[in-house]
Amino acid sequence: MSLTGIFLITFLPVHLLGNLQLMASDGGELFNTYAYFMTNNPLIKFISYGLYFFIILHTVQGLMLAAKNRKAKGSKYMVNTYSNKSWSSNNMALLGILIFAFLCIHMGDFWFKMKFTNQLKTVSTYAGYEGIAIKDLYHRVSVAYDQLWIVIVYLVGLVALAFHLVHGFASAFQTLGLNHKKYTPIIKTLGLAYSILIPIGFAIIPIYMYFT
Amino acid sequence: MKLNLKVWRQKNNKVKGAFKAYSVEASEDMSFLEMMDVLNEKLIADKEEPVAFEHDCREGICGSCNMVINGKPHGPQKGTTTCQLHMRHFKDGDDIVIEPFRAAAFPVIKDLVVDRSSFDSIIQAGGYISVNTGQAPDGNAIPIEKDLAGQAFDAATCIGCGACVAACPNGSAMLFTSAKISHLGLLPQGEVEHTKRVKNMVETMDKEGFGMCSNMGACEVECPKEISIENIARMNRSYIASVFGAAE
Ligand code: HEM
Ligand code: SF4
Numbered sequence: 001m002s003l004t005g006i007f008l009i010t011f012l013p014v015h016l017l018g019n020l021q022l023m024a025s026d027g028g029e030l031f032n033t034y035a036y037f038m039t040n041n042p043l044i045k046f047i048s049y050g051l052y053f054f055i056i057l058h059t060v061q062g063l064m065l066a067a068k069n070r071k072a073k074g075s076k077y078m079v080n081t082y083s084n085k086s087w088s089s090n091n092m093a094l095l096g097i098l099i100f101a102f103l104c105i106h107m108g109d110f111w112f113k114m115k116f117t118n119q120l121k122t123v124s125t126y127a128g129y130e131g132i133a134i135k136d137l138y139h140r141v142s143v144a145y146d147q148l149w150i151v152i153v154y155l156v157g158l159v160a161l162a163f164h165l166v167h168g169f170a171s172a173f174q175t176l177g178l179n180h181k182k183y184t185p186i187i188k189t190l191g192l193a194y195s196i197l198i199p200i201g202f203a204i205i206p207i208y209m210y211f212t
Numbered sequence: 213m214k215l216n217l218k219v220w221r222q223k224n225n226k227v228k229g230a231f232k233a234y235s236v237e238a239s240e241d242m243s244f245l246e247m248m249d250v251l252n253e254k255l256i257a258d259k260e261e262p263v264a265f266e267h268d269c270r271e272g273i274c275g276s277c278n279m280v281i282n283g284k285p286h287g288p289q290k291g292t293t294t295c296q297l298h299m300r301h302f303k304d305g306d307d308i309v310i311e312p313f314r315a316a317a318f319p320v321i322k323d324l325v326v327d328r329s330s331f332d333s334i335i336q337a338g339g340y341i342s343v344n345t346g347q348a349p350d351g352n353a354i355p356i357e358k359d360l361a362g363q364a365f366d367a368a369t370c371i372g373c374g375a376c377v378a379a380c381p382n383g384s385a386m387l388f389t390s391a392k393i394s395h396l397g398l399l400p401q402g403e404v405e406h407t408k409r410v411k412n413m414v415e416t417m418d419k420e421g422f423g424m425c426s427n428m429g430a431c432e433v434e435c436p437k438e439i440s441i442e443n444i445a446r447m448n449r450s451y452i453a454s455v456f457g458a459a460e
């Protein structure tokens with residue numbers, strides 16, 4: 001759980017940095033050439049298969065853990081005032097399912113269409129890539145983000161991610177046995193900052209593209 | 213003071229239980245258990261079955277006076293067992309709901325009494341520590357760092373009550389197990405078998421049907437001895453090391 005979670009945590013900023021190129025006002029050249037690089041570089045390919053595997057592993061383990069823990073609790077209290085401080089920590093599996101549902105929509109819309117269909121237009125006039133037919137993923141993304149409901153689905157997914165990470169970030173360190181009088185408060189603060197800033201970073205993109 | 217109680221009544225593990233309402237006249241100088249005694253005397257006088265609850269020392273050291281009072285294991289007072297909780301923390305006319313500890317690994321025996329022998333299995337799995345028999349050793353013969361001694365002592369204050377399991381939405385026993393592991397493993401006397409002990413105790417804990425810690429932190433809030441989840445991190449660290457075959 002913790003190792004796959006931390007891997008996903010390191011993936012998110014990289015993914016965000018790449019995607020911020022969507023907001024360059026060059027009609028998608030920067031982003032499309034980046035996407036071309038990412039789909040064709042063997043090292044990136046290798047890492048992305050690892051990523052798909054870890055997402056699935058994390059999801060399966062998470063759901064199994066939630067099921068096991070529910071069974072271990074057995075019956076419920078009549079007065080239920082569990083003293084844990086956060087709502088997130090109690091709803092990790094629910095938040096995870098929301099994130100997973102979001103990921104399915106997200107991957108189906110962009111990744112699947114990019115890799116397995118010929119629905120995307122191609123461009124072959126980018127400087128340095130003349131003659132190579134590069135799929136115009138930028139166009140697909142901007143069409144998607146012109147629809148309000150898709151933007152809303154993205155925002156819901158990102159809010160779920162934020163709450164998942166509010167507990168998950170610091171939790172992963174405790175699971176690995178890293179608890180320290182001085183560093184644990186720092187990890188908690190970092191985790192909170194991360195879980196707010198990264199989803200906001202992702203959220204800016206569809207909002208910006210919807211309004212421009 | 214007059215109190216309106218709702219108490220969990222269950223004949224045994226095979227039948228379903230239910231809440232029953234009682235009213236009790238108590239004094240604020242009583243402990244919570246003395247208030248329960250008053251209730252039971254009244255029930256006996258009325259030829260009813262008294263409420264079964266566990267108790268022994270009544271001074272906060274044995275860990276048997278387990279009940280969940282208004283949703284809190286050992287009641288609302290922080291760092292206090294039920295026997296040390298006094299009625300002055302309640303008001304005249306209060307409603308009080310009293311339930312047994314709930315976890316799959318703690319089946320109800322009767323009313324508020326649960327079977328905590330799963331804890332005994334964990335303790336047994338811990339095995340022995342290597343201490344030579346013979347004369348009591350000289351107190352200062354083995355030098356132990358002050359910090360370590362303090363941490364080991366804090367962990368050793370765990371009275372094995374099980375409130376951590378009751379408080380945990382996952383029914384996890386990791387606070388208890390980690391307290392026992394820390395108090396033995398931090399000192400040179402228990403360090404020798406530490407790795408093996410961690411492995412055995414953690415495996416027994418899982419086998420007994422306790423849940424897995426997801427770092428919610430409810431246990432350390434409810435623990436009457438205020439054991440910290442730092443101990444859980446220490447146990448996780450040692451467990452990971454034991455899986456990777458750290459020297460025994
Ligand atoms: C990019 C997406 C995700 C990231 C960055 C992420 C991150 C994390 C982290 C860091 C943890 C804490 C691990 C620990 O304490 O050991 C965690 C736990 C968990 N995650 Fe995720 N996760 C993601 C997606 C998902 C998905 C799709 C699911 C699907 C069900 C999921 C379900 C869970 C569950 C059930 C837990 C256990 C929570 C607990 O310890 O109580 N996560 N996640
Ligand atoms: S850790 Fe605290 S709550 Fe758990 S058994 Fe020990 S004393 Fe009781």
Ligand code: FES
Pocket residue numbers: 266267268269270271272273274275276277293294295296
């Ligand atoms: S009766 Fe011993 S701790 Fe309460």
